[in-house]
Amino acid sequence: MDAGTGVYILSENRLVREALSRILKKRPDFWVLHGSDLSAEVRDEIVRTGVHVLLLDSMRLYFAVEEALKLLRAEAPAIRIVLIGMDDDEQAFLQIVRRGAIGYLLKEATAAEVVAGVRAVMNGEAVCPPRLCRVLFEHLAQEACQLPSGRTRTQLGLTRREQQLLPLIARGLTNKEIATRLNVSEQTIKNHLHRMLHKLGADNRLGVVDLCRDQGLIL
């Protein structure tokens, strides 16, 4: 679709969809679509138009469309998922982070903060309130000692480089973005990914992420 940032607002409340869409469209570099479900037609539209950011406004809705979200991420792995209107709830936040969302904005966030959040995830950042960021640090520190050993990783047959790719794939980065980050060619990343799919018996990159998450290789 057009140049600029494409945002899809997924909300059961039509007023929220319409008004938030109007707020975002006031920024000339945003284009916006919205709807209340993630049906196959909607997913097609998101993929076809090249939406960059999916805004979702409730945990309940997130879990209701979770399977559809997996399909969408398989078709559009670079899509960034940001939850808005959230409760200040540590467990909910960690649950969402584990599932690969990279934004978590509270109910008390302003519309301007939602706009800033969209811009931040487009710049490769993740967004959440500072207090929850601390929760994430503490959680990671706690879990670090429980992570599986290098031996477990090796048992899956992944090389050191392939293990390096895991968190980046899990965060929804494209091959190109990973290549830039690791200072290698996009083709090299494609080759690594191809071998990982083969070793793990996964159908796609989302399958790799799910399998490694199950094995505790990534959080």
Next chain:
Amino acid sequence: MRPIRVLVANRPRLMREVVLEAISDQADIEMVGELQDESNLAEEVKRTQPDVLIVALDQQDRLPGACYAILEEEPRLRIIGIAPDRESTLFYWASLCIHANPIETSIEGVLNTIRSRAHQLAG
């Protein structure tokens, strides 16, 4: 005809901004106040004398408690209650007792409901 006076007391903040956006730039609607919650609602209604009050509904689609007393004291007032996280919007008014009707949860639905108050005022 004078503009319709609207007081917005929606929670949470993002929802309040959504409501304000929905009713902004309307020549026939005047925003007379914005409240972060319902703690000073009765005083603010007395002070600003709105025709329409917009508030958040709770999980059971009930108005904040203060609204029922306000409606009894100010029967000319109309209240729109919006559930932030689902498709539920109700329109309340008092006439002998307090009535409620569902309305369309959309910008157009809210604007039409506010304007229906203008017709009553003119009538």
